[in-house]
Amino acid sequence: MAKFLEITVIGCGRLGSILASHFSQQGHNVVVIDRDKSAFEHLTEEFSGFAIYGDAAEMQVLQEAKLEQADCAIAVTGKDNLNIMVSQLAKTVFDVPIVLTRILEPAREEIYQKLGLTIISTTKISATAFFQTLQQQLEENVS
Amino acid sequence: MRVILIGDGKLAYFLGKKFVAQRHRVTIINAHPSEAEEFSHQIKATVIVGDGTHPPILKEAEAEKADLVLALTAYDEDNLVACQIAQHYYGVPRTIALVNDPAHQQFFEQMGITVAFSATQILANLIEKRADFEDIANFFAVDGGQIGITEIILDEDSPAVGKTLQNLNLPTGALIGCIIRQDKAFVPRGWSHLQVGDRLILISQPEHYQQFLEVLTGKVE
Numbered sequence: 001m002a003k004f005l006e007i008t009v010i011g012c013g014r015l016g017s018i019l020a021s022h023f024s025q026q027g028h029n030v031v032v033i034d035r036d037k038s039a040f041e042h043l044t045e046e047f048s049g050f051a052i053y054g055d056a057a058e059m060q061v062l063q064e065a066k067l068e069q070a071d072c073a074i075a076v077t078g079k080d081n082l083n084i085m086v087s088q089l090a091k092t093v094f095d096v097p098i099v100l101t102r103i104l105e106p107a108r109e110e111i112y113q114k115l116g117l118t119i120i121s122t123t124k125i126s127a128t129a130f131f132q133t134l135q136q137q138l139e140e141n142v143s
Numbered sequence: 144m145r146v147i148l149i150g151d152g153k154l155a156y157f158l159g160k161k162f163v164a165q166r167h168r169v170t171i172i173n174a175h176p177s178e179a180e181e182f183s184h185q186i187k188a189t190v191i192v193g194d195g196t197h198p199p200i201l202k203e204a205e206a207e208k209a210d211l212v213l214a215l216t217a218y219d220e221d222n223l224v225a226c227q228i229a230q231h232y233y234g235v236p237r238t239i240a241l242v243n244d245p246a247h248q249q250f251f252e253q254m255g256i257t258v259a260f261s262a263t264q265i266l267a268n269l270i271e272k273r274a275d276f277e278d279i280a281n282f283f284a285v286d287g288g289q290i291g292i293t294e295i296i297l298d299e300d301s302p303a304v305g306k307t308l309q310n311l312n313l314p315t316g317a318l319i320g321c322i323i324r325q326d327k328a329f330v331p332r333g334w335s336h337l338q339v340g341d342r343l344i345l346i347s348q349p350e351h352y353q354q355f356l357e358v359l360t361g362k363v364e
Binding site for chain 2: 057058059060079080081082084085086088089092093105107108111114115
């Protein structure tokens, strides 16, 4: 794969804006989609990609974002189901080779993993971080 | 049949009522507490307040025993996920989803939804077929549009008036299924004559539809 990738980030909230800004700063070609125009204010000044204003639940918006050209799609809107649908669209309709899906509700994780999505459960990851940090602090206090 | 209906508004309400009248066992999942309460008073169905894409809610609706899940919300992503979870997690054999964006229809079926229907597409087809063609009373597509059924009324300008069916140059993929004349319906034979004011029920494949209409009305759409 080329050194610089075409990356599409769906959702420009707290997480999406960090990812989009970071990839852009690294030199990748980034397209970020959000249906709320003010969300793009989260992007850092170093962001030099494209911002597409529209609802990712509309096929035309994904076409305007030229999703079929992406090497990687990252679905990180605040809605789990939207992330799931857009990811399945990216894989099956737009043939995007790498698709990552953020899910907040752990109950949906297992089933969609079985259906072939690559899920990042931010809720589970935060829980693990809390447990580990607590464990470390307890150990430090003991010693 | 056990039916789970996920959605809100008039569509879910009247469909729920209709299924109950047809003696199906209906469970409605509605996300809005006040509307759900209204449904539970007006429809003889089990009504659950909640998110129909959330596995525990589907479990509460006894999805594992359901024969059919219908997802009718205004959000395509919710309709897709509700049907997929019902199907893959609870083994529901048939799922029907409303697609709000008609461009999603094929994708939904590709993702395993038994039937994805687009109200926009159905209405657009209806209007398209009617445009400039006021004698066409009705159109609906059967089996994903492989066959269309249309009703037309013959006016005095029709070149088909006075002819028998066997003398009309009808395309092969098209037939007149029924003639309604003075409120009596009959299935025509080759020697049946067409008259002014006849209402014809046409059955045709879409590719032969235009030619079919031309033969009967003399007009080109």
